[in-house]
Amino acid sequence: MPDMDARHNRGVFEGFTTEWIDSDDASIFVRHAGSGTPVLLLHGHPRTSATWHRVAPRLVAAGFTVVCPDLRGYGRSRGPEPSPDHSAHSKRAVAQDMVAVMRSLGHERFCSAGHDRGSLVALRLALDHPTAVERLVLIDCLPVSEHLRRAGADFATRWWHWFFFAQPEIPERVINADPASWYGRKADAATMGADNHAELMDAVAQPEVVRAMLEDYRAGLSVDREHEEADRTAHRRVTAPLRVLWSLQDDIEELYGNPLDIWRGWADELDGFGIDSGHHVAEENPADLAQALIGHFRPSPSQRRPVPGLR
Template identity: 40%
Template structure:
């Protein structure tokens, strides 16, 4: 649980999502990434809830949400399908529009949501990613070594699933620690770390996480290419936060990549590794409280 939040399960029409919710005001949806779940927002969500109706789902396949099996075309975990889950969640909650803030895989869901359903997004926040197609195009040998999980998890089933199953706790601990600035698990709250370890020990959720990356390597990349060819742009004002020690920083000028996708883009870097909400929560609040307060 997140302090002060209540949990419920919401039928979105395709899957049932577990959500945590608190606060009043304009709705703000927080979308987590890999290999995490809603618990990654625990250090910032209570402060957001002072100003916003704050809704923290577990994405499909993660946390306590449904985890359907992948399909041959990797559509089950495409960001288009996962964005549709959030639209279904908004419909079920009676929300016409919301602010959306996403980190990692959740940020990929967030920007696809903004492209596919522009009328449902008021303001958009992106933490620690560049668009999927752009990230693939930015690969160098150095970046490929750091982002090895993009190709590892996308391998055909059940290869990565079986390899992770050999020691899931060691795998997730290594991943989490290596992506922090200090290469340490110390930044993660004990209950959050327990949650991430339990999730990685569930074969259905490991399969879902691999399916998420299989979609990223194939369909999501294709969707980005189609959007670029069609001239699609993100209409919502977008603020981008990236970490000095994270993945986007390795692409050279990550802010310029987002300016190709949206006419209203602001951004800043912070001192952190990949997990900014847990490593530097104040930087996340400083970056996004004012952004989402604006009309």
């Protein structure tokens, strides 16, 4: 893996260690710092781990160890070639990457928060590896299968990109013709922060990154949905205490009402609320988001639960 150059070392995450950690078939770029309870932060599409640059230092200052990876195929992380059934980029495969990353850093059990596509990885992590996830926060998230069960004209109009990205080859040709224009429509440097924005633009200029991000969505509508339906049939639920957060200026409430009503079918222990922000809440309202994370990841003594297998 090449050394980071000046473009990737402009000052975001000052004091964080950066490295690549190998899982079975991927090489994951990771930023980490701090001490105390480990927290894994998972970004969404099309962002990289740099999206957390205003949140992660707040968590470190609050006494947490913070780990921010680029998801498989995003940013500077690399995975295998896409597979015909899209399983190489399934949330199950990416969740396994995250277990490998955290174990490599010495964390067998940890808290996790995910946003957007990263929240789907965090959900899969909690379902597939329940003894690893101590507490969980999902941001702007519903299970893919819940979206699709409710999909109508309004959903398809607002979230058309899901179905466009799922088409073979066409999205690559369209996006790679001018990736800066495609992704720049919702990537304002002033809002994101200049370094975060530059890192995103560096990433999306690479055709292999664009293809991997599209495979994320193709997996979502196929193998990921199948995994969720299997969970439902098996009555498999999130056992870690779950906090669900959503952006009040986004459209989840408009589409579905209170998302907690849906999440009660998936989680044993649940709370949640909206945050005054647009979709990219880690960039737009990092103070309120950090406070919501700290409040959940540092529970009062009466809320603490025993580690499985220990008395």
